[in-house]
Amino acid sequence: MLSQTNTSSIRSWALTIAGCLVSALGLAQPGPGPNEKAMQETRDIAAAMLKELGQTLQTAMANGGPENAIGVCKTQAPEIAQNLSSKYQVQVARVGTRARNPVMGVANEWQSQALKQFESRLARGDKPYDIEFVQLTKSGAYDLELRYAKPIVLQPMCTACHGSPDQISPEVKAKLEQLYPNDKAVNYKPGELRGAVVVTRILSH
Numbered sequence: 042m043l044s045q046t047n048t049s050s051i052r053s054w055a056l057t058i059a060g061c062l063v064s065a066l067g068l069a070q071p072g073p074g075p076n077e078k079a080m081q082e083t084r085d086i087a088a089a090m091l092k093e094l095g096q097t098l099q100t101a102m103a104n105g106g107p108e109n110a111i112g113v114c115k116t117q118a119p120e121i122a123q124n125l126s127s128k129y130q131v132q133v134a135r136v137g138t139r140a141r142n143p144v145m146g147v148a149n150e151w152q153s154q155a156l157k158q159f160e161s162r163l164a165r166g167d168k169p170y171d172i173e174f175v176q177l178t179k180s181g182a183y184d185l186e187l188r189y190a191k192p193i194v195l196q197p198m199c200t201a202c203h204g205s206p207d208q209i210s211p212e213v214k215a216k217l218e219q220l221y222p223n224d225k226a227v228n229y230k231p232g233e234l235r236g237a238v239v240v241t242r243i244l245s246h
Contacts, residue, residue, distance in 0.1 A: 075175070075177055075185070075244060079242075079244055080175070080189075082129075083131075083187060083189045083240050083242060084173075084189070086125055086129050086131060086133060086240050087133070087189065087191050087238045087239075087240050089125060090121060090122060090125055090135075090238050090240075091191075091193075091238055093121050093125075094113075094117075094118055094121055097113050097117050097118075097121070098110050098113050098114075101113045102198075106201075107201035107202050107210070107213050108210075108212050108213050108216050110202065111202060111213065111216050111217065111220060112220075114141070115220055118135065119145060122134050122135065130242070131240055131241060131242035132239075132240065132241040132242070133238070133239070133240050134238075134239050135193070135237070135238050135239070136148040136149075136152050136156070136236050136237055136239055137226055137236035138156055138160075138234055138235065138236055139225040139226050139227075140225055140226060141217075141221050141225065141226035142221065143223055146226075146236070148236075148237075151176060151188050152190060152237065152239055154174075154176075155174035155176075155188075155237055155239070156190075156192075156234065156236070156237060158174060159172055159174070159190075159192040159234050159237065160234050163192070163194070163232075163234055169192050169194045172191070172192055173189065173190065173191050173192075174188075174189065174190040174191075174237075175187070175188070175189055176188040176189075177244075180243055183245070184243050184244065184245050185243070186241060186242070186243055186244070187240075187241070187242050187244050188239070188240075188241050189239065189240045189241070189242075190237040190238070190239045190240075191237060191238050192234055192236075192237050193234075193235045193236045193237055193238060194232060194233065194235060195229045195230065195231055195233050195234075195235045196231060197231045199229070199231075199235070200229070200230075200231065201213060202217070203226055203227055203228075203229045203235065204227070204228070204229060204230075205227070205228055206227075206228075209227070
């Protein structure tokens with residue numbers, strides 16, 4: 042049973058993850074942009090992804106610590122993304138600067154561009170909640186594709202699964218080796234860019 046202090050820390054950690062998506066348009070590309078309604082809907086979808094994931098991780102941590110939370114990222118996080126994608130007819134995903142899941146977590150070209158810009162802005166002192174990536178490209182003859190990303194910055198408690206070798210318990214290491222034999226998502230420090238939540242959607246004229 043966790044102490045009240047640990048429970049409060051877990052709750053704070055989960056809320057911090059969700060709070061990464063407080064939005065302010067920061068990286069719109071040149072040329073006409075998406076209308077504000079489409080932008081706000083997209084921000085809300087991304088926020089819903091991290092809010093639900095944060096709550097699920099909070100429950101898992103409270104019931105079994107970091108070892109229990111690993112399974113959430115492997116199975117439930119993709120399910121949350123898929124459910125939101127189906128509900129809103131968009132594509133929702135998470136990508137990492139270093140992939141834990143090489144099948145689902147590797148950034149494509151535009152997502153890599155977003156991550157690079159996030160790293161630059163964080164390095165110059167910009168706050169995560171002030172940063173987002175927005176790109177509008179042509180899709181087919183008439184439609185536009187809106188590409189949106191928001192940074193995920195490593196929180197202190199995340200070092201239990203993503204930190205240096207001395208920060209990860211033997212039990213967590215064993216679980217990671219079992220589920221992710223090609224894991225690259227370690228040796229992160231608090232405040233470092235971990236990845237992004239990304240949303241892609243088609244805007245019809």
